[in-house]
Amino acid sequence: MTRAAPAWRRAAVAPRVALALAWLAVPLVPLLLWAAADRWPFPAVLPTDWGLTGWRQAAGQGAGGALGRSVLLGLAVAALATPAGAMAGRALALHRVPARRLVEALLLAPVAVPPFAVVMGLTTLTLRAGVPGTVALVLVLSVSALPYTVFVMRSAYAGYDVGFEEEARTLGAGPRAVLLRVHLPLAAPALATAAFLAFLVGWSDYVVTLVVGGGQLVTLPMLVGALSSATGNDAVVAAVSLTAVVPPLLLLAATALLARRGAR
């Protein structure tokens, strides 16, 4: 659908892309160096001893389990916040919603309110109600992720042509077939973006996990926090931090690929 850009435009794009990549990569350089350093005394520009001690120590501190728990937490948040965001976004974009302004404000409110402000009160509530900490954690994080998924899905549905679904129905497709064969494929790129953002909310959370989870659920950010509060741990912290950086980058690439396939 999109034509190839003329040569001069492409030439101008390359340095900008390089600059953007540098912007992302530069903060990672010390991290990469630390993760490969066994010794890096103060005035030295580069590590004096290279090695993987940091990674071995990280594994010993339970980084593997934390990685798994973080992935599960991100997935759980995405699994709740994405469909909810899609339904709310579709209603807001395509249907008449009573008190639309109020509903929108309520849905976007969690962005404006710092999570710990809400969380303190919630913790006592969930504890008294006997809700398991992990369940409460997933619920609270899903609500904080909702503004992002609603925003993405509302924009997507604003440009969405319901005529495709109507066309499908006159061709004999029932509501289920319309959902599976028309609606979801057409919404897939936006759904992937929304799910990615929701995943990140769960993946990168520290405060809510600490307070609501009561320190029982050790995710990657919790591990980084615990390790970096002690001194002399730089190599371990670097290794765990890198572990926390890579999965979102992979997901981002996958999302971008899906979005490109959808645009074709």
Add this chain to the structure above:
Amino acid sequence: MSTDLVLDGLVRRFGGAAVLDGVDLTVPAGGVVALLGPSGTGKSTVLRLVAGLDTPDAGRVRAGGRDLTGLAPERRGTALVGQRPRLFPHLSVLDNVAFPLAVAGRRRRAARAEAAGHLDLVGLADLAGRRPATLSGGQEQRVALARALAAAPAVLLLDEPFSALDPGVREGMHRLLADLRGAVSPTVLLVTHDRQEAAAVADTVAVLLDGRIAQAAPAGELHTRPASLAVSRFLGGVNEVPGAVERGAHVSALGRLALPCASPDGPGVLVVRQEAVALTGPADGDATGTVTRVTPRGARWRVEVTTPAGPLSAETGPGRTPAPGDAVGLVLPPDQRWVVPQATG
């Protein structure tokens, strides 16, 4: 596969105003009816009511004796092709055409084989593997037509499907529609605002004015024997001579003009298509007057003449045309004279 389609007193209101105010229309099995009307009169609304995408406030839709009125769209067998082709962008051309077969539960291979046949019917067999985004507008509409036919609809609904296409491509689509009638004889209700298109593809043209079918007749009859002044005007008729019918003749400022068929006595407006009016010398003709204006209309000329009964027009072929100021005579051929009731209100 084809059945008749009967619309019975369809009413649809939007915010109090009745857009459709009792639409009655019959499309015979295997027939093509064009629903013609100015834009905004509710033509698309009629199709949406037939397809089940909208619900009438009153009235019924029947096809082959079956009452469709309360049925879900997917259970009606009324495939709709709209002004925009709306091919599914995530499916190949072949899978678009196979879509109705796939949702009907056909195995993928069987569905694709049958879809290939429908694609062949519209002459696009070699585009099967393409993505819709790579097609031209005409090709997209052909695929949309093939996809609708693959649903084996009892009634095919076409909502101005060719109006966005270039004139040449549009004529190709008209020929295709004629070919398809020969091959599968579907029952077709076609919406258009283009008189030429209606005349070219339909057996019967139904004129929708003010929420009702003002007249339904073959295109030729519609032009020469309009049911009302409104129909005559909508079809581009410009010659109107007010007067009255007296014993088989129309009496007006032009005098007494004999009518070809019996009309009841009383006030009436004589209408004669400008294409039927011939020019002659000022001494002859049913009316004489002075040419006020000559305007080109493609290969033809519109000659406006002031007569004792008001302005009258003739359309002449290429050749000698009079100039403004000339005195001319106008011949209103007896078999082309037609009287409609005076406009009320």
